Amino acid sequence: MTYNTPHSQTTLADLQPGQSGVVTQLYSQGPERRRMMDLGIIPGTTVTVEMTSPLGDPVAYRVRGALLALRQDQARLVSISDVSSEAEK
Amino acid sequence: MTANTTASDLLNTARRLRQEVGENSHDHLTEALFAEAARITDRAVTHPDTRSRFDLERTIDRLVTSRRWGFPIMLLLLTAVFWITIEGANVPSRMLSSLLLDTVHPALNDLGASLGMPWWMSGVLFDGAYLSMAWVVSVMLPPMAIFFPLFTLLEDFGYLPRVAFNLDRLFSSTGAHGKQALTMTMGFGCNAAGVIATRVIDSPRERLIAIITNNFAICNGRWPTLILISSVFLGSSVPAAAAGLISAAAVVSIAVLGVLLTFAVSWFLSKTWLKGESSVFSLELPPYRPPRILQTIYTSIIDRTAIVLYRAVMMAVPAGILIWTLSNITLADQSLAEHMVGFLDGFGWLLGLNGVILVAYILAIPANEIVIPTILMLTVLTAGLTGVGAGAGVMFELDSNTAVKDILSAGGWTALTAVNLMLFSLIHNPCSTTIMTIYNETKSVKWTAVATLLPLIMGLTITLTTATITRLMGWV
Amino acid sequence: MxxxxxxxxxxxxxxxxxxxxxxxxxxxxxxxxxxxxxxxxxxxxxxxxxxxxxxxxxxxxxxxxxxxxxxxxxxxxxxxxxxxxxxxxxxxxxxxxxxxxxxxxxxxxxxxxxxxxxxxxxxxxxxxxxxxxxxxxxxxxxxxxxxxxxxxxxxxxxxxxxxxxxxxxxxxxxxxxxxxxxxxxxxxxxxxxxxTGVIETRPRRLRSTANPALDAAVNTLSGQLEAAFPGLPNARWVALRLLDGDQQIERAIRDGSLGDLSRGDKTQAVSERLTIAEVPA
Known part of the structure; x- marks a missing residue:
């Protein structure tokens, strides 16, 4: 993939199981970006890590009530803020 | 002002405004729609019990995708599906074949005789068309009628998307989609059904990879060939105690080789003809839902079993007629089938096979189920054996492995022939039902040709290599 | 109503x-x-x-x-x-x-x-x-x-x-x-x-997005669309698609099938379009 997320940003790929974050920006373009947005991953959406597949990639995220598997190279292109873990909520 | 100028005016305005607004209109629209959706949902939905809402689901999910239990559970379930299929199909298969082959077939011949049918007519109709169809039905129907409903139950419950989730990493590293794990599994039942199942892969490039490589999953029609040949030639060459183990191991290694080839060819395709960025990946893991068992059995038998069986029968009938005819039309003292065998014998030898096997595979393009009966019939015919079989063009099978070995040895078979037949059974062109399905799904002559010829060329190359090495080493 | x-x-x-x-x-x-x-x-x-x-x-x-x-x-x-x-x-x-x-x-x-x-x-x-x-x-x-x-x-x-x-x-x-x-x-x-028209609906439609520039563009374009195709049931949406560069919609404007929509006709262009999507049996 040719897009890049600035290194300083926390992304979906940094979340651990049980942790949530609020989407701030999508760094992908084209069909990839559209698909993510159509699935409800847009700035302001809260995303929670539900589980990791046995080989570590992909990871399943809870997004607006649905469970979505994203590969890590997709997750790295979604920056987030307000990371919290389940216990705190 | 004409309609045309209005149209071009409009499009010009649109183009100008698009430049002003920039490329983010899709973003803004989607954001607005989701904001609205969230507002409406908030007003309409109350969930008094948010915390425990999906607890059971979550527990199941954590278990079936866990590092420790994810793969064992998957293997266990898939093994159970195959085991139930093989065990469960045994009895009805035998009943069907005793009905269709041992009862109806002689009855039809008697009927033909009593109606005064000429020998060639009853030959074409009953020994050719009917027998080939009966063979396909009795071998194919019971396992498919068990396998597809079981598979569909797992699908309806919601487990299969989790399998795709678990295996995606393996497939993504070869440029393919995790859902290919499912279409491959489906291919172990039937490649035509596996190819149809690739519809669940929504990115065209990955779907094409899954279609082309589905043939490397050994289908129902090929398992019996592998099991018979491995127990006849490999099992019998070791002490009796180890025979079962050795022949089972041989069959499993061929199946595993098939999976490895799937990865290798997927990787090759995604690096060459289907080069490029992989398409957008998306995999939703739907909520678990209790399957409705009766309805599922009904729909999967109607949708999958019946369609695949129908196509196979439509293909097997002409093949049966052709096999019978070729075996019964003689030209210069030999049947056409024998001429073909003689013609292909040299090429077959190079591949470590023989003319009979190649002719059987050409004639059995419609359905791999009839490979073994055709091989037996042609071997008896060309080796001039007497006292076995049911006459020229009449396919048959034998109950005893020793009898099969006697016939095949008389036809000049060695361990190399057996091993290469097993390899060729895995790696050759898909059956015509699958080829037709590939065309229906891709609507592309080019990709249908690739899916057909690529495994054939690979099979010829691999058998040529093993035969040459074996001979150079002096093993046979 | x-x-x-x-x-x-x-x-x-x-x-x-x-x-x-x-x-x-x-x-x-x-x-x-x-x-x-x-x-x-x-x-x-x-x-x-x-x-x-x-x-x-x-x-x-x-x-x-x-x-x-x-x-x-x-x-x-x-x-x-x-x-x-x-x-x-x-x-x-x-x-x-x-x-x-x-x-x-x-x-x-x-x-x-x-x-x-x-x-x-x-x-x-x-x-x-x-x-x-x-x-x-x-x-x-x-x-x-x-x-x-x-x-x-x-x-x-x-x-x-x-x-x-x-x-x-x-x-x-x-x-x-x-x-x-x-x-x-x-x-x-x-x-x-x-x-049958016994129930008349009044569907919720987006009046605006969070982006004023986009909204202004949509207003301009949908106004033109309504003038060109009176009775078009979804001018704002068509405008949004045009601003997103939707080729199909551009074609529908060029070949006039969008005009058929405004008259409620299902004409040649429309049925051709539908056959493209038709499923082979």
Whole structure:
């Protein structure tokens, strides 16, 4: 993939199981970006890590009530803020 | 002002405004729609019990995708599906074949005789068309009628998307989609059904990879060939105690080789003809839902079993007629089938096979189920054996492995022939039902040709290599 | 005219016993002419195929799995002396992106001008599903929301106020559990009333986005569109698609088929477009 997320940003790929974050920006373009947005991953959406597949990639995220598997190279292109873990909520 | 100028005016305005607004209109629209959706949902939905809402689901999910239990559970379930299929199909298969082959077939011949049918007519109709169809039905129907409903139950419950989730990493590293794990599994039942199942892969490039490589999953029609040949030639060459183990191991290694080839060819395709960025990946893991068992059995038998069986029968009938005819039309003292065998014998030898096997595979393009009966019939015919079989063009099978070995040895078979037949059974062109399905799904002559010829060329190359090495080493 | 949201369901359930209801005749695929066309839209995995089967008596494969219905499937039924053709559109999350599935669904709703579009939504995942509902409502007025899987919602102790939802969306909402045939008679009644014009809907449409520049552009363009094609039922949406560079819509303006839409005609250009999407048997 040719897009890049600035290194300083926390992304979906940094979340651990049980942790949530609020989407701030999508760094992908084209069909990839559209698909993510159509699935409800847009700035302001809260995303929670539900589980990791046995080989570590992909990871399943809870997004607006649905469970979505994203590969890590997709997750790295979604920056987030307000990371919290389940216990705190 | 004409309609045309209005149209071009409009499009010009649109183009100008698009430049002003920039490329983010899709973003803004989607954001607005989701904001609205969230507002409406908030007003309409109350969930008094948010915390425990999906607890059971979550527990199941954590278990079936866990590092420790994810793969064992998957293997266990898939093994159970195959085991139930093989065990469960045994009895009805035998009943069907005793009905269709041992009862109806002689009855039809008697009927033909009593109606005064000429020998060639009853030959074409009953020994050719009917027998080939009966063979396909009795071998194919019971396992498919068990396998597809079981598979569909797992699908309806919601487990299969989790399998795709678990295996995606393996497939993504070869440029393919995790859902290919499912279409491959489906291919172990039937490649035509596996190819149809690739519809669940929504990115065209990955779907094409899954279609082309589905043939490397050994289908129902090929398992019996592998099991018979491995127990006849490999099992019998070791002490009796180890025979079962050795022949089972041989069959499993061929199946595993098939999976490895799937990865290798997927990787090759995604690096060459289907080069490029992989398409957008998306995999939703739907909520678990209790399957409705009766309805599922009904729909999967109607949708999958019946369609695949129908196509196979439509293909097997002409093949049966052709096999019978070729075996019964003689030209210069030999049947056409024998001429073909003689013609292909040299090429077959190079591949470590023989003319009979190649002719059987050409004639059995419609359905791999009839490979073994055709091989037996042609071997008896060309080796001039007497006292076995049911006459020229009449396919048959034998109950005893020793009898099969006697016939095949008389036809000049060695361990190399057996091993290469097993390899060729895995790696050759898909059956015509699958080829037709590939065309229906891709609507592309080019990709249908690739899916057909690529495994054939690979099979010829691999058998040529093993035969040459074996001979150079002096093993046979 | 205002939407009779509350009476809708009264009439629907009253009709569960009325004689008309006994007249659902499932026609399967054996159908040549029809009085009304019904489109069935929805996200993947909402039980859309189950609704389709319940209405037509067909047994299309229904898997718990996205992207099952890849191309269009068709069936028919007769209800209250009228013959309906039911078109099962591919399950999609959106009608905006460029996948083949979404194009087939979008083209059918836009150019095929179904007499009613039933949007099947998963009651347990309403928020995610409403994205598609709102997009369909941008295109067509004649829509019904089939709030499916209410049995699952009950199992998860989720309460969905369908009356409130109907008021907010401006179209009828019928709660169903298609696997148990629950709510299907009501759905039939409401669909027929929308198709025949007994119920007039007033769908919720986006008046603005969060971006003033975009809104201004949409206003300008939709004004021009309405002037060029009087009576066009979805000028704002067409404007948004043009601003997104949608080639299909540009073509429809160039070849005049958008003008046919404004007159409510299904002309040559339209039917050609529909054959492209037609599924080979």
């Amino acid at each position: 205002t939407l009779r949201t509350d009476t809708l369901h009264a009439s629907g359930s009253a009709c569960a016993t009325c004689p008309m209801n006994q007249h659902l005749e499932r026609l399967g695929v054996k159908m040549t002419n029809w009085d009304y066309v019904v489109a069935l839209a929805g996200n993947p995995n909402t039980g859309k195929s189950t609704v389709f089967n319940a209405l037509t008596g067909l047994r299309q494969h229904t898997g718990n799995w996205p992207g099952k219905t890849v191309a269009r499937a068709e069936g028919g039924f007769q209800y209250g002396n009228k013959r309906y053709k039911l078109v099962d559109l591919p399950g999609t999350y959106s009608l905006l992106a460029a996948s083949v599935d979404e194009e087939i669904a979008r083209d059918f709703i836009l150019f095929g001008q179904p007499d009613v579009t039933a949007i099947v939504v998963d009651a347990t995942r309403l928020e995610r599903n409403l994205n598609l509902v709102l997009q369909v409502l941008e295109i067509t007025n004649k829509a019904v929301v089939c709030l499916n899987l209410v049995d699952e919602a009950r199992r998860h102790k989720l309460i969905v106020d369908h009356r409130r939802l109907a008021r907010d969306l401006g179209v009828p909402v019928v709660p169903t559990a298609a696997r148990q045939n629950e709510g299907i008679p009501e759905l039939l009644q409401v669909m027929s009333e929308v198709a």
